[in-house]
Amino acid sequence: MYKVAIFSSKKYDQQFLDQFNQNNALALHYFESRxxxxxxxxxxxxxxxxxxVNDVIDQQVLKQLDRFGVRVIALRCAGFNNLDLKAAKSLDIKICRVPEYSPEAVAEHTIGLLLTLSRKFHKAYLRVRENNFALDGLMGFNLHGKTVGVIGCGKIGQATIKILLGFGCTVICHDPAPSAEAKALEIEFVDQDDIFSRADIITLHCPLTPNTRHIINRSSIAQMKSGVVIINTSRGGLIxxxxxxxxxxxxHIGFLGMDVYELESELFFEDLSADIIQDDVFTRLLTFPNVLITGHQGFFTEEALITIARTTLDNIQLLLDGQPCDNELVY
Structure with missing residues (x-):
C-alpha cells in the first residue's frame, strides 16, 4: 500500500479524501502544517x-523530498505557480494536478463578489440586523449594459462570461490562445490594453506566470476608466x-473584490481572529469601504471538493503504479 502525506490539510480535506479513498487503496496521513x-x-x-496552493515546493524542498524517496507530488488544485517545475524535472519527480474541479464554483463566487459590491449586500445585511432600514449610502449600479473585460478565457473564464452575458453585459476578452469553445461565445477578443481602457469592470481568470505577474499595476491602472471595478479570484500575484x-x-478604482492576495500564505485558511495581523498592506486594504475580500473560498463548494478528492486520488494511484495520467504535468 502506497503511503501519502497530505500537507496543509483541513477537516474538510480529510472528510472528502477519506470518503473517496476506495477500499483504503492509499494510506493517507494528514498534516496541518504547510x-x-x-x-x-x-x-x-x-x-x-x-x-x-500555499505550500512551498521550491528547489530546496524538492531536493529534500527527493532525498526522502518521494516520487510523486499531487497538487489538489489547478495552479502550480508555487512549484519549481525545472527542479522537479531534474529530480525525476512526477507532478500531477486537478486542472478542472468546478469552474462554475469560482465563476459564481466571482459574480457574488461583483454583486455584493454593486448592491452593497454586506452593508445592508448589517444595517437590517440593527433595525436600520435607511437606504442612504446603499445606492448601487446595474450590471446590465456594463462592459466587462475578462482576462483569461479558460474554463473558469468561460463560465464567468456565460453568467455575465445572462446579466446583459457586453463582454470583451483577452486570451493569448483562446479555445474553440471560447471563440464560440458571443464576445469580442481584444488586446490587453483595450481591456484596460474600455472595461467598466475587469475580472481576472488567468494563471500566475512571469508574464502575468502584476498585470494590474500602476501603468495598467492609469489606462483604466475612473471608477473601474476590479475582481480577482485567480491568483494574488496578478495584482x-x-x-x-x-x-x-x-x-480611480471604484471597487475592488478579491478572493486571493499576493502574500496570502501567511494569512488565509487559518483563524487569526485573536492575532494582530502584521501585513500592513493587507490591513490597509481592509480599511477601504469599497473593498471586499474573501479568504480564497472561491473553490469551496461540495461539488468542487468531491471532484478534487476523486481526481487527486486517481492521479496519485496512476502515477505510483507507473500508469499514464492525463493530469500529469509534462514539462
Missing part, C-alpha cells in the same frame, strides 16, 4: 505527497497591491 523547508522532514517514508492601494486612495 509544506516548507522546515516541515519537509514530515515527508520521510512516504511515496507521494499531496499539497495545496500589485501597492499600486491598487494608490488607485483606491485616488478613487
Amino acid at each position: 509544506l516548507t523547508y522546515q516541515t519537509a522532514e514530515l515527508a520521510q517514508g512516504y511515496d507521494a505527497i499531496c499539497v495545496f 500589485d497591491s501597492e499600486a491598487i492601494i494608490k488607485g483606491l486612495k485616488t478613487r
